[in-house]
Amino acid sequence: MAIQREPGQKGINWSNIAVGAIMNMFEVTTLGQPLEVLKTQMAANRSQTMLQATKAVWARGGVAGMYQGLIPWAWIEASTKGGVLLFTASEIETAGIGMGVSPATAGLLGGMGGGIAQAYATMGFTTCMKTVEITRHKEAAVGVERSTFQVFMDIYRREGIKGINKGVNAVAVRQCTNWGSRMGFARLAETMIRNVRGKGEKDSLGAMDKILASSIGGALATWNQPIEVVRVEMQSMAKATANANRPAKLTILNTLGFIYKENGIKGLYRGVTPRIGLGIWQTICMVSFADYVKAWVKKS
Numbered sequence: 001m002a003i004q005r006e007p008g009q010k011g012i013n014w015s016n017i018a019v020g021a022i023m024n025m026f027e028v029t030t031l032g033q034p035l036e037v038l039k040t041q042m043a044a045n046r047s048q049t050m051l052q053a054t055k056a057v058w059a060r061g062g063v064a065g066m067y068q069g070l071i072p073w074a075w076i077e078a079s080t081k082g083g084v085l086l087f088t089a090s091e092i093e094t095a096g097i098g099m100g101v102s103p104a105t106a107g108l109l110g111g112m113g114g115g116i117a118q119a120y121a122t123m124g125f126t127t128c129m130k131t132v133e134i135t136r137h138k139e140a141a142v143g144v145e146r147s148t149f150q151v152f153m154d155i156y157r158r159e160g161i162k163g164i165n166k167g168v169n170a171v172a173v174r175q176c177t178n179w180g181s182r183m184g185f186a187r188l189a190e191t192m193i194r195n196v197r198g199k200g201e202k203d204s205l206g207a208m209d210k211i212l213a214s215s216i217g218g219a220l221a222t223w224n225q226p227i228e229v230v231r232v233e234m235q236s237m238a239k240a241t242a243n244a245n246r247p248a249k250l251t252i253l254n255t256l257g258f259i260y261k262e263n264g265i266k267g268l269y270r271g272v273t274p275r276i277g278l279g280i281w282q283t284i285c286m287v288s289f290a291d292y293v294k295a296w297v298k299k300s
Contacts, residue, residue, distance in 0.1 A: 016090045017083040019293050020286070024082025027285035028074050034066040035278035036074070040134060042271030043232040046263045050273055060137050069133035077126035081118040086290060089114030089183060103191055103201070108184030115175030123175070124165035128155070167234035170252050174231055177224040182283045186217030210288040218283030222276050226268035230255045 028036070041053040048056065057065050089110035096106030132151045139146060146154075155163045190205060190213040199205070205213070234250045245262065247254045259267050 012091060013094075014087070015297050016087040016294065019290060019297060020086025021079040021083040023086070023285050023290045023293060024078040025075060026289075027082075027282055028070070028078040031281045032078075032278065032285075033068075033070045033074055035274045035281065037066055037068055037134075038274040039228070039271040039278060040131075040232055042274065043229045044134070046229070046259070046267045046270040048270075053271075060141070065137075068137060069129075073126055073129040073133060076129075077123065080122040080126065082286070084118040084121050085114040085179060086286065087114075088117040089179065090294075093183070104184050104188035107187035108180050111179035111181070111183030112176045114183075115177070115179035116172050119168060119172035119175040123171050124168040127168075127171060128152075128164050128166070166250075167231050170227060170231040170234055170255075173252065174224060174227040177227065178221055178279075181221035181223065182214075182217045182279065183287060184217070185220045186214045186283055186287045189213035189216040207288075207292075210291065211284055214283040214288040215280045217287065218280035219276050221283070222272055222279050225272045225275060226256065226259075227252075228275065229259060229268055229270060233259060 037057055038050075038053055041057050042048055042050065045053065045056070057068070059065065060068060091110075092113040093106045093110030096109050097103065101109075129148070129152065132148055132155070136146055136148055136151050139151075152164075159166065190210065191201070193205060193209050193213055194201065194203060197205075197209075230252055233255050234252075243262070246258055256268070263270070
């Protein structure tokens with residue numbers, strides 16, 4: 001994702017904020033949201049198989065159930081976090097390349113920095129609102145009818161700002177490892193593909209080679225699935241999730257321990273299959289496709 005600056009270009013490339021917002025909006029509106037909903041359903045209901053989770057989501061409204069929470073919260077989240085991610089990651093990666101580090105290391109550092117920035121800048125509130133939507137639909141299935149605003153205000157009255165941003169540290173750890181791994185592995189794969197094809201570091205890759213590299217990066221980055229399961233558990237607000245063994249005050253470590261005791265190692269990796277698909281699609285959009293869009297913007 002490193003930016004090749006034009007001769008005489010100085011300062012920060014602010015256009016990457018717009019590129020990131022557009023590309024993340026595209027990602028979530030296509031395959032991203034159905035995979036996100038399915039992944040969250042499996043992480044929150046760790047006894048369900050992928051087929052059972054798909055049926056449960058489909059029962060909430062068919063195609064509309066698969067895109068639950070897309071408008072407006074997923075769009076708001078995608079546009080803000082996408083802009084922050086691509087802008088931050090691109091600047092860090094460009095600086096790293098300028099200091100002589102390898103593309104893979106620069107991608108790793110850029111992805112880590114971008115993931116942390118987007119988590120703390122945008123994702124606490126927007127992730128909370130998406131979880132509110134899922135909670136509302138779960139409650140409706142058992143006869144409890146509440147609006148999105150009512151569920152949100154219930155959390156705010158009980159827990160304040162901290163409740164709205166519950167789990168944001170887990171989100172930051174997840175996003176740091178997510179995008180650091182995705183971008184780092186993707187750039188490493190690009191380097192390996194160049195070596196196989198006999199190309200130099202400055203030679204461009206074809207579209208299919210870049211998509212392959214991003215697919216490798218996105219798939220390998222799902223090693224941190226336990227962090228995602230912990231994040232979902234920490235942000236779960238459904239009354240049905242009450243458990244006598246569940247810690248009253250959740251932290252990353254005690255939540256991890258609770259899930260392991262309740263569901264074992266399989267519970268920590270529940271939902272990894274749809275997340276592999278999600279990780280591949282997100283990396284293709286935010287690395288491969290974004291590289292082409294940034295090149296086009298630079299030429300325009």
